[in-house]
Amino acid sequence: MTVGIALVGCGLIGEKRARTLSPARLVVCADAKLACAERLARGHQDCIATDDWRRVMENDSVEAVIVATPHHLLVPIASAAIDASKHVLIEKPGARHPDELRPLIGAAKRKGVVVRVGFNHRYHPAFRKARAMVDEGAVGSLMFLRCRYGHGGRIGYDREWRARPEISGGGELIDQGMHVIDLARWFLGDFLKVQGFAATFYWDMPVDDNAFLLLRTAEDRTAFLHASCTEWKNTFSFELYGREGKLQVDGLGGSYGTERLTWYRMLPQMGPPETTIWEYPMADDSWSAEILEFIEDIRLRRKSTPSLEDAVAALEIVSKIYKDSGYDHRA
Numbered sequence: 001m002t003v004g005i006a007l008v009g010c011g012l013i014g015e016k017r018a019r020t021l022s023p024a025r026l027v028v029c030a031d032a033k034l035a036c037a038e039r040l041a042r043g044h045q046d047c048i049a050t051d052d053w054r055r056v057m058e059n060d061s062v063e064a065v066i067v068a069t070p071h072h073l074l075v076p077i078a079s080a081a082i083d084a085s086k087h088v089l090i091e092k093p094g095a096r097h098p099d100e101l102r103p104l105i106g107a108a109k110r111k112g113v114v115v116r117v118g119f120n121h122r123y124h125p126a127f128r129k130a131r132a133m134v135d136e137g138a139v140g141s142l143m144f145l146r147c148r149y150g151h152g153g154r155i156g157y158d159r160e161w162r163a164r165p166e167i168s169g170g171g172e173l174i175d176q177g178m179h180v181i182d183l184a185r186w187f188l189g190d191f192l193k194v195q196g197f198a199a200t201f202y203w204d205m206p207v208d209d210n211a212f213l214l215l216r217t218a219e220d221r222t223a224f225l226h227a228s229c230t231e232w233k234n235t236f237s238f239e240l241y242g243r244e245g246k247l248q249v250d251g252l253g254g255s256y257g258t259e260r261l262t263w264y265r266m267l268p269q270m271g272p273p274e275t276t277i278w279e280y281p282m283a284d285d286s287w288s289a290e291i292l293e294f295i296e297d298i299r300l301r302r303k304s305t306p307s308l309e310d311a312v313a314a315l316e317i318v319s320k321i322y323k324d325s326g327y328d329h330r331a
Contacts, residue, residue, distance in 0.1 A: 003295055006056040006086075008077050009068035010036040013091055017066050018043070020287040024295055027061045053077055057084040064114075064298060067091060071174070072167045075100045082107045082115065087298050089291075091118040093178045094311035096169025098319055105308045114297045116290075116304035117311040119182045123286035123293070126249045126261040127183070129278065130240065134187065138263065139242030142188060144222040146239045147180045150231025151255075153203065157229070163205035170327065171207030173198050174318050177227035180238075181314040182306060184215060184223035187240055191215035191223070194317050198325040202230045208327060215317065245273065253284045 005021060006028035007014050018026060018040045026044040031037040034051040041049035048059075056062055057080050064087035067077045071093060078090045082104060094117045095101035108115045121127060134142065150172075162168045162175060185191065196213035203209045213225040236256045238249040246264040251257035259280040264273040297304045322328065 003087075003298060004061045004063045006030065006059065006062040006065045007040065007068065008053045008056060008065060009070075009073075009091075010040045011068065014066075014068040015040065016287050017068055017291075020285075021291055022288070024064070024291060028056050028059055030056050054080070057081060057086070062086060064088065064294070066118075068118075070161050070167050071096050071169050075104065078104060078115070079107065082111050082113055085111050085113060087114040087294075089116045089118055089294050090311075092182070092311065093169070093174050093315060093318070094308070095315060096174070098312045098315040101308060101312050101315060105312070108308065112301075114294070114301070114304055115308055116294050116297060117306050117308060118290065119179060119306045119310070120286040120290045121179045121183055121252075122186060122306065123289040124249075124252060124259060125280045125285065126259050126278070128289070129261055130247045130249060131186070133247060133263065134240070134242075138245065138265070139240070139247055140244030141242060142221055143241050143243060144224070145184060145187060145241065146224045146237075147184065148226045148228075148235055148237045149176050149180050150226070150228030151176070151234045152232040153209075153229045158203040158205040163203070163207055165207050165327075168207060170318065170322055171198070171200070171205065171211075172209050172227050172229045173211035173321060174315075175227075176229075177211050177213075177225070177318065178311075178314050180225045180227055181213070181215075181317055182310060183238065184225060185310065185313060186306075188221040188223055189217045189219075190313065191317060192218050194320045196321040196324070198321050198327055208322075208325070211321060213317070213321060253280070259284075 003024040004027040005024045008030045010031035029037040029041040030053040037049040041047040065081040066089045193216040198208035198211040210228045215223040234255040240247045248262045251259045261278045263276045
């Protein structure tokens with residue numbers, strides 16, 4: 001099935017999307033900076049470039065829209081695409097606040113279109129295998145998880161759009177923190193008890209550079225999460241504990257180090273576990289895997305997972321932590 005896709009937002013994430021669209025076809029590139037749209041469009045036959053995203057909604061060749069803009073534009077553009085009966089992949093976090101995103105759920109149902117939120121971390125090979133192993137009972141019933149995700153920023157980081165709350169909706173928690181919240185919900189379920197703290201320790205900006213979360217489900221399955229942009233050495237570590245063993249994902253490729261999944265299987269006599277390691281030194285294919293799933297959603301007219309509801313649930317956690325920490329970005 002060849003789906004005609006429009007890409008709105010041709011920055012870093014837009015470039016990644018443009019490189020990993022096969023077997024879909026890129027038919028329109030839109031960006032406020034026309035040169036950025038033209039640069040991406042040149043690599044795709046008969047692809048149109050424009051600096052007006054509204055032209056996307058008028059194009060009959062466009063069946064689906066990927067929205068990869070700064071956060072304040074995600075909902076307006078996605079909403080217009082839904083109104084135009086286009087399917088949508090909206091990049092995480094989906095919105096600046098859950099109240100912005102929630103109306104899209106009803107709109108998508110009324111129009112009968114597929115809307116997916118771009119939590120691509122679920123599609124990293126280590127996580128695809130970990131999810132399958134959990135489903136097969138490899139570690140028994142789940143108890144808790146720990147996750148650390150962080151980078152060190154760059155010169156001028158506190159002057160970029162992500163440091164402006166009216167555009168971003170927040171700092172590190174709504175940026176990388178959304179990925180770890182989504183992964184935690186994917187494995188442990190809905191969190192009913194939310195505690196945590198967001199703070200600005202280093203960067204001169206009105207948004208958080210670190211967030212610490214303690215989340216619990218109704219069954220007290222617990223997630224301890226830390227998202228940071230003062231990590232200095234890029235780090236990703238995800239440890240999932242079951243009654244019969246542990247799964248650990250380290251690295252995401254590139255500057256985060258080789259992606260690796262380790263299975264620590266508890267033995268009947270306990271003591272040192274049986275250890276199995278899988279490494280994934282190849283290039284990150286999560287973006288391609290996610291697009292294939294999105295195309296299949298469209299073909300089958302099935303509800304996407306991760307869904308708008310998943311993004312709303314994650315944003316509700318972010319919103320509570322910000323409120324409790326004194327970051328009321330909507331004030």
